[in-house]
Amino acid sequence: MKALVWHGKEDIRCDTVTDPEIQDPRDAIIKVTSCAICGSDLHLFHNFIPGMLPGDIMGHETMGEVVEVGSGVDGKLKKGDRIVVPFTIICGECDQCKRGNFSVCETTNRKRHLADKVFGHTTAGLFGYTHLTGGYPGGQAEYLRVPFADATHIKVPPGMPDEQLLFLSDIFPTGWQAAVQCDIEPTDTVAIWGCGPVGQMAIRSAILLGANQVIAIDCLPERLSMAEAGGATTINFETESVVERLQELTDGKGPEKCIDCVGMEAHVMPSLPDTLLDRAKQMVMAESDRPHVLREMIYVCRPGGIISVAGVYSGLSDMLPMGAFMNKGLTMRTGQTHVNRWTDDLLRRIEEGEIDPSFVITHTVPLAQGPEMYQVFRDKRDSCVKVVLKP
Amino acid sequence: MFHFSNIVRTKGDPKIVEGGPSLKQPADQLARALGWFSIGLGVVELFAPRRVTRTLGMEGHETLVRAFGMREILAGIMSLSVDKNAGLWARVGGDGLDAAALLSGLTADNPKKGNIALALLMVGGIAVLDYRAAQDTKPRRPPRDARRKLYPNRSGFPKGIESARTAARQIAAHAKTNEVKQGDERRVP
Numbered sequence: 195m196k197a198l199v200w201h202g203k204e205d206i207r208c209d210t211v212t213d214p215e216i217q218d219p220r221d222a223i224i225k226v227t228s229c230a231i232c233g234s235d236l237h238l239f240h241n242f243i244p245g246m247l248p249g250d251i252m253g254h255e256t257m258g259e260v261v262e263v264g265s266g267v268d269g270k271l272k273k274g275d276r277i278v279v280p281f282t283i284i285c286g287e288c289d290q291c292k293r294g295n296f297s298v299c300e301t302t303n304r305k306r307h308l309a310d311k312v313f314g315h316t317t318a319g320l321f322g323y324t325h326l327t328g329g330y331p332g333g334q335a336e337y338l339r340v341p342f343a344d345a346t347h348i349k350v351p352p353g354m355p356d357e358q359l360l361f362l363s364d365i366f367p368t369g370w371q372a373a374v375q376c377d378i379e380p381t382d383t384v385a386i387w388g389c390g391p392v393g394q395m396a397i398r399s400a401i402l403l404g405a406n407q408v409i410a411i412d413c414l415p416e417r418l419s420m421a422e423a424g425g426a427t428t429i430n431f432e433t434e435s436v437v438e439r440l441q442e443l444t445d446g447k448g449p450e451k452c453i454d455c456v457g458m459e460a461h462v463m464p465s466l467p468d469t470l471l472d473r474a475k476q477m478v479m480a481e482s483d484r485p486h487v488l489r490e491m492i493y494v495c496r497p498g499g500i501i502s503v504a505g506v507y508s509g510l511s512d513m514l515p516m517g518a519f520m521n522k523g524l525t526m527r528t529g530q531t532h533v534n535r536w537t538d539d540l541l542r543r544i545e546e547g548e549i550d551p552s553f554v555i556t557h558t559v560p561l562a563q564g565p566e567m568y569q570v571f572r573d574k575r576d577s578c579v580k581v582v583l584k585p
Numbered sequence: 586m587f588h589f590s591n592i593v594r595t596k597g598d599p600k601i602v603e604g605g606p607s608l609k610q611p612a613d614q615l616a617r618a619l620g621w622f623s624i625g626l627g628v629v630e631l632f633a634p635r636r637v638t639r640t641l642g643m644e645g646h647e648t649l650v651r652a653f654g655m656r657e658i659l660a661g662i663m664s665l666s667v668d669k670n671a672g673l674w675a676r677v678g679g680d681g682l683d684a685a686a687l688l689s690g691l692t693a694d695n696p697k698k699g700n701i702a703l704a705l706l707m708v709g710g711i712a713v714l715d716y717r718a719a720q721d722t723k724p725r726r727p728p729r730d731a732r733r734k735l736y737p738n739r740s741g742f743p744k745g746i747e748s749a750r751t752a753a754r755q756i757a758a759h760a761k762t763n764e765v766k767q768g769d770e771r772r773v774p
Binding site for chain 2: 195197199201203205206207208210211213214215217240245247249250251305308325329330331335380394398401402403404414415419420422424425473477547548550553554556562565566568569573574576577579
């Protein structure tokens with residue numbers, strides 16, 4: 195089969211690889227009908243997250259049709275079922291899964307000894323996202339083996355287009371969880387840093403959860419226009435001061451809720467010296483993340499407010515203003531997304547026409563064009579916001 | 586012992602049968618080679634500056650050579666990173682500084698001026714490669730003033746934003762009513 199394979203920094207190729215096979219009774223194989231490039235795939239493209247091996251298959255936003263099931267899937271899936279595959283692989287049986295903390299499933303990371311060493315405790319296995327999270331082959335391919343398939347799936351109805359459902363795999367529940375973690379109240383202003391695909395979903399989620407005002411921060415006109423279309427007031431951080439504008443828009447009080455949809459690769463600008471220093475340190479491996487957004491959120495957030503982190507951080511962040519964080523009594527909530535905790539509700543909202551996540555797609559191309567689309571997406575060429583690949 | 590280099594792929598996972606084309610261009614390979622060259626030269630300049638100054642007949646300039654060594658190492662690291670273009674331009678600038686320093690030593694009384702002439706020739710050659718690589722690895726991001734497609738009609742709410750806001754307000758009001766009711770019930774003895 196064809197698959198997008200990681201060969202090293204900025205080197206992803208569309209290779210021919212052997213087809214996946216059932217390895218465990220709880221496995222299923224799907225024929226991929228649609229998959230997407232996620233913003234967090236770019237961290238791997240840049241080799242900023244350790245633990246990739248040349249030959250690893252990329253991709254964790256995938257859906258398709260079941261073509262083979264293992265004997266232990268217990269009738270929960272059958273050939274011909276149409277499923278979206280959550281990016282977090284879950285067993286559904288461990289203590290964390292029973293609590294709904296699916297992204298920290300204790301069972302599915304088959305290389306948990308690595309995660310135990312690096313994070314202190316293992317997290318769930320993830321598709322196509324380094325050997326720290328199991329080294330599972332990803333879904334930017336023609337076929338995908340879904341481990342623990344009896345639990346790791348979202349059954350979706352026939353008739354609806356892939357484009358409306360695909361993002362249940364990651365970015366929609368990720369934006370949703372980021373907003374839910376804010377405990378939004380009807381009087382709240384929610385400020386969202388980053389108007390990439392997850393940021394766009396977080397904006398819509400904050401609206402659906404009843405925020406009084408949503409403010410979106412980015413520097414790309416196409417993304418800001420999409421944010422505005424979704425109901426946000428926008429701030430272009432290249433032309434305006436984020437701190438001053440947020441103060442203006444909140445009568446000097448600051449937003450009650452702040453969401454980070456940027457993560458470890460914050461924009462580097464000479465006018466923001468901390469971003470230059472972070473980049474230099476990241477280059478010599480003295481720091482793994484560029485946490486400018488975290489610093490800014492802590493500074494502007496209203497005392498007693500909540501900071502929700504959906505953007506991916508990989509390791510060590512320097513110079514976080516813990517004094518302000520502590521003295522302002524802020525709360526920080528983070529985490530990879532507990533996808534299956536949210537998907538029943540989100541699927542219902544899509545079916546009822548409350549939201550249509552396909553609005554975010556700007557490019558749909560065959561899988562073979564995937565490698566160049568990584569570059570287009572990374573360079574923000576052709577006003578690219580979200581790429582869907584068709585195997 | 587745990588080390589990232591000990592990671593191996595799990596048996597049974599798909600293996601490459603036939604490789605596809607790489608995104609890497611010859612300029613990327615050149616940038617990589619120049620990056621490693623820069624680090625190598627920098628290490629020599631940083632740790633053996635006397636050897637360098639003796640070869641060039643420029644004794645007494647060891648501190649300057651050490652500083653140039655640091656510059657070479659930093660430019661080399663940058664040339665190997667995703668910001669390689671900035672690293673390569675830093676190297677082009679560094680080539681200018683190297684040439685200026687070498688020219689200052691090209692005096693009639695320097696017995697090693699032949700070595701300096703050779704070094705200048707090498708710096709010139711490397712500068713051409715640096716410049717070529719810097720040109721060929723220009724970031725392909727559109728310029729800030731480029732025309733961009735805008736998406737003012739992509740709300741994502743098929744029933745409109747106002748409908749989404751109204752539904753959210755109704756749910757919030759409903760939740761508040763329930764809260765008040767539950768509070769009243771709790772107060773009843």
